[in-house]
């Protein structure tokens with residue numbers, strides 16, 4: 095099984111970010127993941143006692159922007175953060191290396207650290223500490239695994255916006271992987287212990303955006319209802335997840 099064959103990498107002291115510095119041993123031997131990302135099925139999510147779930151159908155049709163992301167599921171145990179994304183495949187006009195999704199993490203569950211409110215703000219103060227930016231397509235548009243070569247740490251002012259992300263090379267650490275369940279359905283995970291970040295608490299916040307070729311945002315969750323017909327997006331805080339430990 096893929097999870098069991100991940101390379102064990104301690105990558106702590108490579109991290110230049112003040113907040114980081116302490117990855118661990120990765121996935122322990124014998125770990126049985128509660129979610130398989132190799133089964134090409136989301137049925138295993140139904141067996142969970144709980145999960146965090148957002149379905150866009152719960153939103154009204156008044157949310158006109160970034161609507162391609164239809165459903166987000168997240169579950170985290172002490173080892174991994176699992177997620178499943180369901181999106182409208184036709185929203186990706188050109189699957190490529192510049193189409194994919196971001197995973198935004200308020201990793202320390204602290205609203206007073208991090209930044210980058212961007213799509214989730216400005217009503218929501220920026221609190222993101224970690225960003226994953228990657229694709230699930232190769233240069234030829236073939237489906238592939240979500241394995242960003244670096245992780246980004248917020249290096250801008252607390253609560254600020256803009257692209258103040260500092261990249262930290264993760265080339266030796268298999269922190270992330272995913273697989274398509276179907277067109278527009280991706281199941282993936284992050285290995286928490288391989289993310290060189292020391293300030294994890296018992297919970298975190300997570301948000302996703304989907305972007306088309308050229309990094310054009312087409313999907314966002316969590317997202318609230320638009321409050322008017324103009325450029326009001328419908329802001330909503332990121333999804334709060336408690337580690338099941």
Ligand SMILES: [Ca+2]
Pocket residue numbers: 129130131132133134135136137138139281
């Ligand atoms: Ca599965």
Ligand SMILES: [Ca+2]
Pocket residue numbers: 200201202203204205206207208221222223
């Ligand atoms: Ca934070």
